[in-house]
């Protein structure tokens with residue numbers, strides 16, 4: 001029997017790593033600070049509306065992630081979003097999108113992107129609402145502690161999947177060899193994240209149908225970077241007769257409005273949407289907001305260099321800080337790093 005391994009974070013990289021390790025005979029325990037799995041690939045249900053307020057869909061990646069989605073954890077409500085993504089610029093000109101990119105599948109689930117991760121988490125030992133606040137290194141053992149200093153368990157191997165800034169906070173609060181601490185700090189600091197505010201606007205009647213499912217801002221000069229017709233994913237995601245537009249605000253706008261009240265942001269987003277679409281939309285009948293402090297990595301850290309240093313001590317790192325902000329890349333990185341951990345134990 002192999003020694004148990006702790007995984008910090010139940011997002012796509014943590015769950016993919018967990019299955020890879022479990023397949024190889026390692027018992028795994030996943031600690032997740034939030035109340036659900038999926039991390040930034042998640043779904044919310046509120047007032048009859050269902051929406052993916054983080055990642056919008058999963059792109060086709062390597063055979064490893066494709067087989068995970070379409071084979072091993074295939075769900076009957078897996079869907080490929082039918083309509084394409086078009087583009088817009090700062091002047092508001094809307095154009096057809098890239099046909100090559102639009103030919104690729106855009107996978108989500110009728111019930112929301114979270115379905116995949118709930119399915120992957122089934123049967124795994126996942127401790128929800130459990131934040132690992134610090135690690136204490138004692139010889140070859142890592143003691144995990146919560147925010148009250150209470151022990152969460154002791155492990156020889158710990159895999160950290162949190163975005164680099166959160167991983168850094170954890171390392172800074174931890175007790176470990178000084179040289180190792182400094183090296184981890186230097187490597188993780190290379191991954192810088194942009195914030196992103198997602199704003200959901202429900203309309204009744206629904207906005208008029210368009211030939212596209214979403215619009216992406218290509219010149220990066222518009223306050224909105226992405227606008228999606230969430231109800232195009234599946235009609236049952238909204239109450240009958242309603243529609244849901246989801247606006248992801250650009251990094252500059254999101255940073256500038258970090259402390260702006262929700263009411264102001266709803267108004268600003270609704271005005272920007274009306275202007276962009278040149279459509280007389282009614283007052284939104286539903287509004288919701290999600291502020292992502294660490295949405296997408298603008299720069300990455302070097303996982304190989306970091307893991308080469310830390311793995312001999314039992315610590316490993318994976319996730320989108322090292323591979324870029326895409327769900328399929330995080331799934332693949334979780335698998336890769338777990339395989340390396342297996343090979344080095």
Ligand SMILES: Cc1cc2nc3c(=O)[nH]c(=O)nc-3n(C[C@H](O)[C@H](O)[C@H](O)COP(=O)(O)OP(=O)(O)OC[C@H]3O[C@@H](n4cnc5c(N)ncnc54)[C@H](O)[C@@H]3O)c2cc1C
Nearest residue numbers: 009011012013033039040055056132162319320325326327
């Ligand atoms: C608004 C938005 C839109 C996006 N759109 C797309 C898209 O359309 N397509 C796409 O492919 N990707 C998209 N992405 C990126 C994608 O969501 C991420 O790259 C991917 O989900 C990252 O997975 P991960 O496992 O690396 O990290 P995460 O999903 O962040 O998982 C890490 C987990 O660790 C947990 N955690 C952190 N610290 C601790 C701690 N101390 N103790 C316990 N748990 C902890 C977190 O709660 C989280 O659940 C988007 C992201 C955002 C925010």
